[in-house]
Amino acid sequence: xxxxxxxxxxxxxxxxxxxxxxxxxxxxxxxxxxxxxxxxxxxxxxxxxxxxxxxxxxxxxxxxxxxxxxxxxxxxxxxxxxxxxxxxxxxxxxxxxxxxxxxxxxxxxxxxxxxxxxxxxxxxxxxxxxxxxxxxxxxxxxxxxxxxxxxxxxxxxxxxxxxxxxxxxxxxxxxxxxxxxxxxxxxxxxxxxxxxxxxxxxxxxxxxxxxxxxxxxxxxxxxxxxxxxxxxxxxxxxxxxxxxxxxxxxxxxxxxxxxxxxxxxxxxxxxxxxxxxxxxxxxxxxxxxxxxxxxxxxxxxxxxxxxxxxxxxxxxxxxxxxxxxxxxxxxxxxxxxxxxxxxxxxxxxxxxxxxxxxxxxxxxxxxxxxxxxxxxxxxxxxxxxxxxxxxxxxxxxxxxxxxxxxxxxxxxxxxxxxxxxxxxxxxxxxxxxxxxxxxxxx
Amino acid sequence: xxxxxxxxxxxxxxxxxxxxxxxxxxxxxxxxxxxxxxxxxxxxxxxxxxxxxxxxxxxxxxxxxxxxxxxxxxxxxxxxxxxxxxxxxxxxxxxxxxxxxxxxxxxxxxxxxxxxxxxxxxxxxxxxxxxxxxxxxxxxxxxxxxxxxxxxxxxxxxxx
Numbered sequence: 001x002x003x004x005x006x007x008x009x010x011x012x013x014x015x016x017x018x019x020x021x022x023x024x025x026x027x028x029x030x031x032x033x034x035x036x037x038x039x040x041x042x043x044x045x046x047x048x049x050x051x052x053x054x055x056x057x058x059x060x061x062x063x064x065x066x067x068x069x070x071x072x073x074x075x076x077x078x079x080x081x082x083x084x085x086x087x088x089x090x091x092x093x094x095x096x097x098x099x100x101x102x103x104x105x106x107x108x109x110x111x112x113x114x115x116x117x118x119x120x121x122x123x124x125x126x127x128x129x130x131x132x133x134x135x136x137x138x139x140x141x142x143x144x145x146x147x148x149x150x151x152x153x154x155x156x157x158x159x160x161x162x163x164x165x166x167x168x169x170x171x172x173x174x175x176x177x178x179x180x181x182x183x184x185x186x187x188x189x190x191x192x193x194x195x196x197x198x199x200x201x202x203x204x205x206x207x208x209x210x211x212x213x214x215x216x217x218x219x220x221x222x223x224x225x226x227x228x229x230x231x232x233x234x235x236x237x238x239x240x241x242x243x244x245x246x247x248x249x250x251x252x253x254x255x256x257x258x259x260x261x262x263x264x265x266x267x268x269x270x271x272x273x274x275x276x277x278x279x280x281x282x283x284x285x286x287x288x289x290x291x292x293x294x295x296x297x298x299x300x301x302x303x304x305x306x307x308x309x310x311x312x313x314x315x316x317x318x319x320x321x322x323x324x325x326x327x328x329x330x331x332x333x334x335x336x337x338x339x340x341x342x343x344x345x346x347x348x349x350x351x352x353x354x355x356x357x358x359x360x361x362x363x364x365x366x367x368x369x370x371x372x373x374x375x376x377x378x379x380x381x382x383x384x385x386x387x388x389x390x391x392x393x394x395x396x397x398x399x400x401x402x403x404x405x406x407x408x409x410x411x412x413x414x415x416x417x418x419x420x421x422x423x424x425x426x427x428x429x430x431x432x433x434x435x436x437x438x439x440x441x442x
Numbered sequence: 443x444x445x446x447x448x449x450x451x452x453x454x455x456x457x458x459x460x461x462x463x464x465x466x467x468x469x470x471x472x473x474x475x476x477x478x479x480x481x482x483x484x485x486x487x488x489x490x491x492x493x494x495x496x497x498x499x500x501x502x503x504x505x506x507x508x509x510x511x512x513x514x515x516x517x518x519x520x521x522x523x524x525x526x527x528x529x530x531x532x533x534x535x536x537x538x539x540x541x542x543x544x545x546x547x548x549x550x551x552x553x554x555x556x557x558x559x560x561x562x563x564x565x566x567x568x569x570x571x572x573x574x575x576x577x578x579x580x581x582x583x584x585x586x587x588x589x590x591x592x593x594x595x596x597x598x599x600x601x602x
Binding site: 194195196197198199200201202203221222224225226228229230232233234237238245247248251343346348356359360363366367368371372373374375377378379381382383386 | 484508
């Protein structure tokens with residue numbers, strides 16, 4: 001972690017760090033920029049908190065963070081979920097220390113103040129001691145604070161710490177359809193988080209991870225040693241007529257050709273959102289599960305099922321905090337810690353009503369691609385780390401985003417398209433970044 | 443008693459040998475210690491019941507171990523340049539259940555790893571499900587339960 005050594009004034013002109021076709025290296029390396037990002041992006045816009053299925057029953061909670069703010073996702077007896085700051089209204093201690101669980105009430109470990117799952121104060125020991133003081137037991141300051149906004153889109157709970165954010169559906173815009181497609185792939189029309197979580201610590205800035213998701217010029221280079229090797233080893237070890245194991249089906253497409261990734265294409269929307277793939281992706285050629293297809297057709301009818309399966313996206317980014325792979329029912333969540341430290345959580349979802357093989361494939365995918373000890377992810381991580389270190393050099397202050405600059409195609413209002421190898425995704429993210437970071441914009 | 447001591451000695455020597463093959467990067471010899479269908483498993487949650495319905499740090503059969511070994515030799519793996527060096531220490535060896543030629547062995551491990559100016563350590567419990575072949579053993583399953591398996595964990599490329 002280093003502070004930018006230059007003659008920049010104390011009040012930073014952050015907008016000058018981003019130009020339409022290039023970005024200043026300090027956005028990745030300067031802790032002051034990171035602090036501003038927390039304030040102006042992460043504490044202002046919609047951030048993914050968790051999935052409703054993590055708090056199915058009243059009293060269940062899930063502890064996480066929004067930017068640097070510790071929060072709880074809870075389920076109240078009224079049936080609603082709430083996003084609360086994980087802070088006792090009394091002396092400020094975290095109300096829960098575990099990551100998830102089920103409780104009768106939220107009781108502070110220190111002086112025993114008790115709260116309901118909507119944050120309302122239930123009781124204080126020796127309550128009469130506050131009589132005739134400025135402390136109002138029935139006022140807002142006696143309750144746990146709530147996130148300014150909390151909404152669910154088909155089970156995915158996002159919250160904003162600013163009251164000014166647009167409603168969630170409007171903010172999601174063109175990428176809401178990626179959530180739709182993931183949920184529609186469940187015969188019962190519902191998802192459920194299950195199978196645990198992988199928490200992978202990255203010793204780099206959070207933006208390297210988010211940028212990499214729709215960077216289609218890297219897989220055939222960075223993943224040669226895993227993907228290409230897997231193809232070679234499988235060919236050597238397995239009899240020619242043997243069915244291709246799921247693990248190889250998953251790893252092999254990472255070294256598809258440039259033209260394959262170009263054809264996947266990249267779609268970009270407002271707020272930095274976007275997805276790659278659409279008609280096809282690296283997930284399109286997985287073996288079919290006949291029983292699953294049968295249950296889908298029984299639920300939706302043949303025509304609708306074909307429509308659902310015809311959408312096959314690679315990564316969808318809900319900038320800045322969440323990314324999903326609808327076609328394989330996995331999600332990676334970005335939790336920034338410091339300018340050069342980020343935790344990436346990897347979650348799997350059960351398609352309700354589908355055979356368990358589908359969930360097991362999602363789990364296998366996460367083991368092979370998203371685990372910290374897997375064959376693929378460490379090469380991405382190493383590349384980000386080398387960027388983090390390489391961008392310390394003072395020789396060249398700018399990072400290029402020139403590829404296919406000026407060629408983005410507006411295919412619908414606010415919906416831009418570029419071929420897979422275009423830098424459109426980076427430019428789109430920094431367009432949003434600049435808007436967020438210029439004070440006042442939301 | 444003598445038979446127990448002898449078995450304990452043979453098992454311990456086998457575990458030390460297995461750890462040594464990892465540290466000396468003799469990967470093919472290490473992989474040859476596994477029985478047909480043998481598995482390597484590093485769970486991602488304490489007490490994780492199975493590797494199929496829950497994510498794991500590593501869950502590998504023979505084919506995936508061979509992919510990993512081939513990757514170790516690839517010049518195109520950025521995370522392996524420089525390559526990590528390790529010292530696996532195996533201790534507290536206790537034979538659990540044993541039935542016929544099948545036995546389950548519990549031990550504790552400490553793996554210290556060095557790579558590019560950085561030394562770090564991983565600790566936990568091993569469970570080795572072994573087949574006693576008389577002169578040696580074969581591994582049905584090696585399970586490495588890290589004490590911090592639920593993370594957050596940084597990248598790692600070699601077997602615990």
